[in-house]
Amino acid sequence: MGEQQLSLAAVRDALVREEDSIVFALIERARLPRNSPAYAPAAAAGGRSLAEFFFREAEAGHYQKPEDVPFFPQDLPSPVFPTTGYTKVLHSFASAVSMNDAIWKMYFNELIPLFTVDGDDGNYAETVALDFACLKALSRRVHIGKYVAEVKFKDAPQDYSPLIRAKDTSALMNLLTFKAVEEKVKKRVEKKARIFGQNVTLEENAGKHEGISGDSECKVNPEVLSKLYDQWVMPLTKDVEVEYLLRRLD
């Protein structure tokens, strides 16, 4: 993201590509049961959960680009191996925009109970590593909203500037929303869950695009993906867009 000229097509491509990553990550996480002890405060980890411990350690040294926002930004050491080749295309205050608190809460409180099976198999480290993959993908998707906002602003600064100056959040939200596009996204991500989550065998009809087996055989219920995008991913992305725009003229 961000090396060449920014275009709506390139940004939409990035969003579409992220759908696959999100679906794969959820399918992999769904392989393990809920494993709630991984999320409980642990005396050994200073009262933090294993998940929080893991995230803090795992985030050290990676985050460079505006769409890679850390979940625990305090005390982050500087990267060991900086990401090169990235040219700044976003407004400088953009890096401050983070929806990660909301994403974190949404993921653990709402999403995990929806697509993981009750149970405990003791594989807590693997569990939080898989959660990390899910959260990173979700966070990246949502924060690509910064690029979306920048492209939209550049295309029509005369439409956005007065609203930004007036801090008219709801008017900005209206301007950013395209219901038709959102419906397509929901349907497509649901289709991906159906296709990527199916049980592929060598039988003749198995594996074709829609799959013969019902949704019940899907590793992640496609409706979960549809709901995830409808209730959280797309609204949070737009929140990022609005937040970004509100600072765009600073």
Added chain:
Amino acid sequence: MAAMDFYRYLTLVLLLHMCSGLSLDTVREFLTREEDTIVFSLIERAKYPLNTPAYDPAAAAAAAGHLHNASFAEMFVRESEAVQAKAGRYQSLQEIPFSPFRVPFTLAPPFNFTRELYPAAAFVNVNDDIWSMYFNQLLPLLAKNGDDGNYAATVSSDLVCLQALSRRINYGRYVAEVKFIGDQQNYTTLIRNKDKDALMKLLTSEAQEDVVKRRVQKKAMVFGQNVTLDGPVETGNSNSSQANFEADPSLVYKLYDQWVIPLTKQVEVEYLLHRLD
């Protein structure tokens, strides 16, 4: 063996077997599910170009401003595995890390893992071969030429591939255990004679292997296709360009044919050779 002794023996074997939850069915199920994991991980890695500096110790040294013996990839894997070990990974023995290290304690809540492997043989693994196969043989074929500077994301996805391949291939220990239990007399004789060739023969089912290879290739086509809302994408057509898929399905076939399956059987034989220790 007297009839009574034989039935007692059989009961004991079955009891041990049932306690461990290992059976040819559960083993096959695990390996089949692991195919999806491997295909997903390869597709994710294929999103980034080769990004060679990530694997070059000289590049790491230059970035750090001082001498280094390790590439960024090596450092990343070592550090990640250390964090994961502290979080409790590698306790169940199902996974074996690439880096050798000792973790004095783990922060993970305690859990009673059932020991399904014969303790003296549980250490058997081919991680060194997997590492070298992945970076030297597979990656150049999987990723497009180029450098997008996204080294952290790249090696992070390398680690996921390595972990999936390592888990699948070193699962040969469980496969061997199940096969051993299922045919103890035969295996015991061959093990005592250290007859590697005969063991390999006993373990091999070409028909089964063919099914696996074709299925994982199909998965690469299904999971790597470009899903849009406009109509179906042809996946069954053998003439469709391999370039339409994120990870080349014929490469995935080759991966299993030349490396995954042979290395798994290597693990099985090694494990069996230690099974009577």
